[in-house]
Amino acid sequence: MKNILILLGSPRADGNSDKIAKAFAEGAQKNAANIETIKLSQKQLKGCQDCRKCWQTGKPCVIPDHMQEIYEAVDKADLIVFSTPLYWYTWSSQMKPVWDRFLPYVSKEAPRTLAGKEAVLLAVAGDSSEEVFKGLVYSFEKSCSLLGMKIVAKLTIPGVYNPKDIEQTSALKEAEKLGEDLTKN
Numbered sequence: 418m419k420n421i422l423i424l425l426g427s428p429r430a431d432g433n434s435d436k437i438a439k440a441f442a443e444g445a446q447k448n449a450a451n452i453e454t455i456k457l458s459q460k461q462l463k464g465c466q467d468c469r470k471c472w473q474t475g476k477p478c479v480i481p482d483h484m485q486e487i488y489e490a491v492d493k494a495d496l497i498v499f500s501t502p503l504y505w506y507t508w509s510s511q512m513k514p515v516w517d518r519f520l521p522y523v524s525k526e527a528p529r530t531l532a533g534k535e536a537v538l539l540a541v542a543g544d545s546s547e548e549v550f551k552g553l554v555y556s557f558e559k560s561c562s563l564l565g566m567k568i569v570a571k572l573t574i575p576g577v578y579n580p581k582d583i584e585q586t587s588a589l590k591e592a593e594k595l596g597e598d599l600t601k602n
């Protein structure tokens with residue numbers, strides 16, 4: 418059974434990226450996957466301080482904030498879903514600190530890494546052009562490559578601005594199928 422961690426990057430409750438992540442989870446539930454969902458806007462997350470103290474306390478990072486519980490969830494996960502609205506052509510401000518705080522996993526002293534974990538990008542944007550996701554997708558691909566994470570799916574949904582817009586698209590069905598397909602034994 419797969420352990421799935423879903424990171425919700427929007428501050429809006431039940432907005433487009435929450436809805437697409439929920440659809441993914443519903444698909445994964447059909448295969449009885451273990452799912453943990455974390456709404457990042459409810460957490461206090463500092464950015465990386467570049468203090469070069471990664472792992473000095475035995476934990477990835479010395480900052481005593483909610484990233485500590487996210488590290489535990491990340492370590493347990495086989496597959497991590499990054500569900501984000503596009504903000505200024507990149508990650509939302511809620512999601513970005515998580516990536517910054519993955520820095521310990523690329524340090525030479527890292528006793529464990531994210532290598533081999535699967536990664537899924539679910540992203541939504543108000544603009545109707547697919548092209549607006551270029552920067553976000555580039556960041557996702559390069560970061561996963563550096564961390565050794567295996568990208569198994571990228572679902573980018575343009576043209577959804579208001580919270581319920583995604584219901585008018587085929588994205589929820591696609592996400593549900595993806596959740597089911599990626600958790601099949």
Ligand SMILES: Cc1cc2nc3c(=O)[nH]c(=O)nc-3n(C[C@H](O)[C@H](O)[C@H](O)COP(=O)(O)O)c2cc1C
Nearest residue numbers: 427432433434502503504505506542543544577578
């Ligand atoms: C601060 C901010 C920045 C945004 N930047 C972009 C952008 O660069 N491109 C775009 O197409 N939409 C942009 N949007 C629109 C959101 O991506 C869009 O409304 C999305 O559906 C929000 O997702 P949510 O319902 O999951 O919160 C921005 C919205 C906010 C609040």
